[in-house]
Amino acid sequence: MAETRYTETHEWARKEGEEVLIGISDHAQKELGEIVYLDVTVGVGDKLEKGKEFAVLESVKAASDIYAPISGEVTRINQEVIDKTTMINDDAEGAAWMVAVKPTDMAEFESMMDADAYKKAIEEG
Amino acid sequence: MTPFSQSKKTRLYERLIEAGGSMIEFAGYLLPVRYSGIIQEHLAVRSTAGIFDLSHMGEFFLQGKDAGRFLHHLLANDVLGLTIGHICYTPMLYSDGGIVDDLLCYRLGEEEYMLVVNATNIAKDDAWVCERLDAFGGEVEYSNRSDDYTLIAVQGPRAEEIVAQVTDIDLSSIKHYWWDKGQVGGQRALISRTGYTGEDGFEIYVDGESDRIPIWDGLVAAGKDLEMIPVGLGARDTLRLEKKFCLYGNDIDRTTNPLEAGIGWTVKLDKDDFIGREALLKIKEAGLSRKLVGFKMEDKAIPRKDYPIFAGGDRVGKVTSGTFSPSLQVPVGLGYVDIARSKVDTAIEVEIRGKRHPARVAKAPFV
Structure with a gap:
């Protein structure tokens, strides 16, 4: 499987062919608890801008913004995970990707944390 | 913080x-x-x-010859009607009818009572009880034993x-x-x-x-x-x-009164005296302008505290509590709405992140 990269705000990104898939980390879903609602506020064809929110997750307790880890044009939205948000708790870094984008600048992806660096960042809190 | x-x-x-x-x-x-x-x-x-x-909850103890009489004056419910062993749920009010806290009052003995107050209000309640006790006088010994x-x-x-x-x-x-x-x-x-x-x-x-x-x-x-x-x-x-029990700081606070919050049953207006009585009598006579209602969302969006509520294009209230109901598996909430929109089944909208989502006033408790 292609390498997964992470942000400090707990999103992940992974290159698959021409696209980059984006979701939230397994660590984040554990922290949030049961996810009961996902509102993806962008549509196919929209531009994601690195650092800007593109979706809101609701756990039972609270809402959390999700930020674009890289810039790009949205090519696909995962309707399955919107319809069945428990997928995020079950497989956050796999089947529960949220959007796919055609990246504007792969250097943004390259500058994200790798799994080891992310793990370290979490441990350091 | x-x-x-x-x-x-x-x-x-x-x-x-x-x-x-x-x-x-x-x-x-x-x-x-x-x-x-x-x-x-x-x-x-x-x-x-x-x-x-x-x-984290707070425990206050009051005893002495005048403890019952003081609490009967301090609290809206019928404290003197409690027999030993009995407990009542009651709001503690400001003189304008706003709510200091909602609490449980235990009659522990002939002249002994325990109040169980919200954790977030311990310091405020403690100061309020002391202030009112000073004004009341009488033989009452008060101690805040929350930490114990x-x-x-x-x-x-x-x-x-x-x-x-x-x-x-x-x-x-x-x-x-x-x-x-x-x-x-x-x-x-x-x-x-x-x-x-x-x-x-x-x-x-x-x-x-x-x-x-x-x-x-x-x-x-x-x-x-x-x-x-x-x-x-x-x-x-x-x-x-899910049971429409009020949470202090959300559904009730200093700016709300127990009548509009739906806990009027805890307020004994026929008592000759208690703090807030005059104000509540006036509010009752004038009629309520708004009411705390339960509502169910008609899509999957979750209502949260302070989100605006609309009906027929007009702003008619705001959400005070909201969540995903684990029992019903739908989002539900509580909020104050204009009295004209408070009937069960009234169609309303909750504005969530700038977008209005359909909801309906529902019978509460929800389960």
């Missing part, structure tokens, strides 16, 4: 961590927001039982079966909103049949002279075979919300 490291720990803290609690800061304490998961914990309380550490008390709740349809295993008290003789004293887990404790979940259950108060750990451990062991699990603040909130 208090830095995380300065938050207080309850005397059961180690047990909460061992049980897998995800800790957050609440009312100056480190408390579990959840253990296994809010939905699972919620459903356990509805179907079997859950155990809660509620030691541990409070453990066991809630759910199997609560009695569980607690009965570790106490010598005849629980079947304790009616809803009554209390008794005895041994629990080999320690002295006060048990009341009360709670904030809408299920049958008990609240167990233990002071500094007893060891709390054996009580918690005994209850956990007794509940093991009956599928009792520890429950955090997250499920405590969803459980109370």
Whole structure:
């Protein structure tokens, strides 16, 4: 499987062919608890801008913004995970990707944390 | 905000961590927001039982010849009507009818009472009680023993079966909103049949002279075979919300009165005197302008505190509490709406992140 990269705000990104898939980390879903609602506020064809929110997750307790880890044009939205948000708790870094984008600048992806660096960042809190 | 490291720990803290609690800061304490998961914990309380550490709650004690008369004046409910062993739920009001806090008043003895107040209001309530007591005079001894008390709740349809295993008290003789004293887990404790979940259950108060750990451990062991699990603040909130129990700071506060909050039954306007009575009589005579209602969302969006409510294009109120209902599996909320929009089945809209989502005023309690 292609390498997964992470942000400090707990999103992940992974290159698959021409696209980059984006979701939230397994660590984040554990922290949030049961996810009961996902509102993806962008549509196919929209531009994601690195650092800007593109979706809101609701756990039972609270809402959390999700930020674009890289810039790009949205090519696909995962309707399955919107319809069945428990997928995020079950497989956050796999089947529960949220959007796919055609990246504007792969250097943004390259500058994200790798799994080891992310793990370290979490441990350091 | 208090830095995380300065938050207080309850005397059961180690047990909460061992049980897998995800800790957050609440009312100056480190408390579990959840253990296994809010939905699972919620459903356990509805179907079997859950155990809660509620030691952050406040306990005030009043005694003396005039304690009853003072509390009858301080609180809106009928304190002098309580017999020893009985408890009432009551708001404590400002003279303008706004709410200082909502609390439980236990009559412990001939001239002795315990008030159980919200953790977030302990300092404010303490100051209020002292101020009003100064003005009232009389023979009343008051002490705030909140830091000395541990409070453990066991809630759910199997609560009695569980607690009965570790106490010598005849629980079947304790009616809803009554209390008794005895041994629990080999320690002295006060048990009341009360709670904030809408299920049958008990609240167990233990002071500094007893060891709390054996009580918690005994209850956990007794509940093991009956599928009792520890429950955090997250499920405590969803459980109370489904029953439309008000949460101070959300559904009631200094700017709301008990009549519009739907707890008018706790306000005894026919008492000759209590703080807030004059104001409430006027409010009642003028008629309510708004009401706290329950509503169900008609899509999957979750309403949260302070979101605006619309009806027919007009802004008609705001959300005070909202969540995903684990029992109903739909988003539900409470909010104040104009009296004209407060009837069950009225179509309303909740504005969530700039977009209006359809909802409908619903019968509450929701379950």
